[in-house]
Amino acid sequence: MAASLTIFDRALLRARRERAKKLGPATFLIDRVADELADRLSVVARTFERAADFGTPTDAVRKAIAETGKAGTIIGAEDLAVDDEALPFAPESLDLVVSGLSLQFVNDLPGTLIQIRRALKPDGLLLAALFGGDSLTELRQSFAEGESEIEGGVSPRVAPFADMREMGALLQRAGFALPVVDSDKLTVRYDNALALMHDLRRMGTTNMLVERRRTPLKRATLKRVSEIYAQRFADSDGRVRATFEIVWLSGWAPHESQQKPLKPGSAKQRLADALGAKEIPAGEKAGK
16 A cells, blocks of 8 residues: 655665664564553464564564464564555455564555555554653653754754554444554663664664655754753763653454444443432533
8 A cells, every 4th residue: 555655765674674684683662562562462362374564674473472372373574575555465364463663664554554454354453662752751852952053953863753642443444343552662771872872773764764864964963962962861870861662552453342432322321320310411510
């Protein structure tokens, strides 16, 4: 499905991930996500015969799922040999789709979710984690202020990650049943802003925005950004904080066996009775 708006340079994303492997990848976030994803899957009271890992940059998620015994065949991104924005799966061919820290970099997230839902068999499950909108807020603010001071303007530096409040609506729009969205925030501390940027390179997540400035970052700008970061986001010991928000998504391909919401007016007990409260008809005011 073609994206209506190109935000990310997907070829550059693949190049950045390859560079990260050569640098020695920083995997603490994806490893944490893999463990949490396996824990969430372990409480689901069923197994999944055919699963696919959508775009996770390492094999950590596949290994963690395999250890749960919840999935049979697990197809990884490297087995697909295609850009994971275009799923090569037949409709209703998968029982489970998982993804760790990848969906935030697709250009057409609503369209991608629709593709995933169509690839799932009825009662198939999507379980995914992606960076949320509060991720790297400190770095974003420092770049905006520092670049404005030194260069007289601001260029896109940090990706516009998804807002958790919008994700439930996107899952419903894509046709998922029983959608659930929640988030965790992780604070990581670094010696300085440059150490954070080095870790981001080793994660393969540095700037891949199509609208990024193509000229190298000025040394003076980088120095000022680091100074602002230290002034505004350092703890008493001088180390700086970096926020990573992990948004969790789950949703099921519709199936007749799933719980359905009650029809309006079908309740057998009034809410007021259940709460032990007095019901006040619409238009009347409660007595003082």
